[in-house]
Amino acid sequence: MPELPEVETSRRGIDPYLCGNTVTETRIRQPMLRWPVSGQIISGLAGQTITHTGRRGKYLLLFTGRGCVIIHLGMSGSVRIVDSSQPAGKHDHADFVMSDGVILRYHDPRRFGCLLWSELPVEQHSLLRSLGPEPLTDDFNGTYLFERSRGRKVPVKSFVMDSHVVVGVGNIYANEALFMAGIRPQTLAGKLSARRYARLVQCIQQVISHAITVGGTTLRDFVGGDGKPGYFQQSLLVYGRAGKPCKTCSSTLIEIRQNQRSSVYCPQCQD
Numbered sequence: 497m498p499e500l501p502e503v504e505t506s507r508r509g510i511d512p513y514l515c516g517n518t519v520t521e522t523r524i525r526q527p528m529l530r531w532p533v534s535g536q537i538i539s540g541l542a543g544q545t546i547t548h549t550g551r552r553g554k555y556l557l558l559f560t561g562r563g564c565v566i567i568h569l570g571m572s573g574s575v576r577i578v579d580s581s582q583p584a585g586k587h588d589h590a591d592f593v594m595s596d597g598v599i600l601r602y603h604d605p606r607r608f609g610c611l612l613w614s615e616l617p618v619e620q621h622s623l624l625r626s627l628g629p630e631p632l633t634d635d636f637n638g639t640y641l642f643e644r645s646r647g648r649k650v651p652v653k654s655f656v657m658d659s660h661v662v663v664g665v666g667n668i669y670a671n672e673a674l675f676m677a678g679i680r681p682q683t684l685a686g687k688l689s690a691r692r693y694a695r696l697v698q699c700i701q702q703v704i705s706h707a708i709t710v711g712g713t714t715l716r717d718f719v720g721g722d723g724k725p726g727y728f729q730q731s732l733l734v735y736g737r738a739g740k741p742c743k744t745c746s747s748t749l750i751e752i753r754q755n756q757r758s759s760v761y762c763p764q765c766q767d
């Protein structure tokens with residue numbers, strides 16, 4: 497699944513081609529995505545200039561003077577920049593054609609993503625308004641996580657993967673950050689000290705920043721905004737390494753299941 501780093505990598509890839517460019521045509525080939533694509537996106541975008549791009553959690557945002565396009569890449573979607581000589585493939589469900597001939601092409605084989613149009617302030621959109629802070633902003637800090645976790649009897653891994661608490665901490669990033677912070681994934685969120693949350697925030701920020709730097713890690717068929725493959729195998733410390741030796745202490749890494757997701761940890765380094 498494209499995670500926050502992949503979406504941010506995509507945004508950075510497409511941004512230079514779109515900013516200041518005017519949408520001349522929006523072609524929707526398949527309107528049945530996670531939610532039906534409304535015709536409003538076609539009429540709303542017509543003749544509009546993209547002023548800037550943005551991202552909130554895993555939502556990619558294209559801003560114009562009239563409204564904003566909200567794009568989610570679902571389980572395996574991507575956006576890329578093409579020109580009109582490249583025919584659309586089976587899963588290329590939408591094209592945003594720009595006045596200089598550049599096309600932003602939306603590809604989503606499993607159709608779990610969405611294309612929405614909002615003319616209200618986008619932060620008030622029902623999909624975005626209850627999201628927690630961005631992980632790489634000052635609003636996400638140890639004091640915030642500590643206070644938010646008091647009385648919570650959920651495992652800390654589930655807690656930090658909750659998008660109402662903080663956005664963008666996917667399964668791989670949660671596994672890696674908890675290892676780096678020396679915290680077992682099953683520890684109850686309400687039991688951790690402020691000091692340990694401060695360390696966990698640092699580790700989450702480090703893991704996500706690194707993933708953005710290398711272009712995202714999780715999806716094998718991810719295509720970067722400029723058409724370059726966006727899949728980079730990060731050197732993972734615990735994720736996918738169950739049964740192998742810990743890179744710090746050589747103990748055998750243990751795998752458990754939490755919310756149907758794999759959690760791998762070191763019994764020596766994490767408590």
Ligand SMILES: [Zn+2]
Nearest residue numbers: 742745762765
């Ligand atoms: Zn270890």
